[in-house]
Amino acid sequence: MAHSYSGGELFNEVSLRLAPGSFHFLTGPSGSGKTTFLKLCYGALVPSSGVVRIFDDDVRQMSRDDIALARRRVGVVHQDCQFLDHLSLQENLALPLTVSGHEALDDYANLKELMGWVGLTSRADALPPELSGGERQRAALARALIMSPDVILADEPTGNVDWEMSQRLLTLLIELNRMGKTIMIATHDLGLIRAAKNHVQARVLRISERRLQLAGADL
Structure with a gap:
């Protein structure tokens, strides 16, 4: 695979398969x-x-509908997750359920359980501007998980939180991997990678000189 944009070539001859249940870190400047x-x-x-x-x-x-259906199996934790400021946290997290037509009582029971799992039950009625940086990151993870995806892609999920909170988020992602989810975390934080390697078998990939390389064992 190769990918270019108006400023030039970004990737060249990249090949990767994300095996079910695998854990990857993606690094690079x-x-x-x-x-x-x-x-x-x-x-x-x-x-x-x-x-x-x-x-x-x-x-x-794939048609647009095909891609939309496939994306329900992929949870994405965006670097700067956007929420609707006029909706409560719980309503924001429920949006994917509403859009996809999953509005059964079981789905909302799962939502409450998920909010408890990421430690946000007490903030269910809070508006997004009232959330701290750590709460927003945990909310972003919860929204990515609401459709029970098979794959979770997280883009710098710990970039705006302190070390203690980054460890908590990492622990949540490791637990998901142990449940069989495929995880890829894009990060520049080598300390986070070192911490993860004590608990999970993770491949560390690095984008360098337009190629995707397996990083050295000294990380």
């Missing part, structure tokens, strides 16, 4: 293309050349 790579992984972008398959389907051959 700012501007190397980590966010773009994640977008290619969930079909928000189409590669300039080569093939991207989402659950074995070629993204070029």
Whole structure:
């Protein structure tokens, strides 16, 4: 796979398969293309050349509806997660359920359980501007999980929180991996990677010189 944009080529001859239940870190300097790579992984972008398959389907051959359905199996934790400020936290987290037509009582019971799992039960009625940075990051993770995805792609999920909170978020992602979820975390935080390696078998990938490389064992 290769991908270019107006400023030049970003990737060249990149090949990767995310095996079910695997755990990956994606590293590289700012501007190397980590966010773009994640977008290619969930079909928000189409590669300039080569093939991207989402659950074995070629993204070029998928209709918009096909891509939308596939994305329900992929939870994305965006670097700067946007919430609707006039809706409560609980209403924001429930939006994917509403849009997809999943409004059964069981779904909302799962929502309450998920909010408890990320430690936000007491903030259910809070508006987004009232949330701290750590609460917003946990809310972003919860919203990515609300549809019970098979794959979770997290773009710098600990970039705006302190070390204690980053460890809590990492622990949540490791627990999800132990439940069989496939995880990829884009990060520049080597300390986070070192902490994870004590608890999970993770591959560390690095974008360098427009290639995707397996990082050294000294991380």
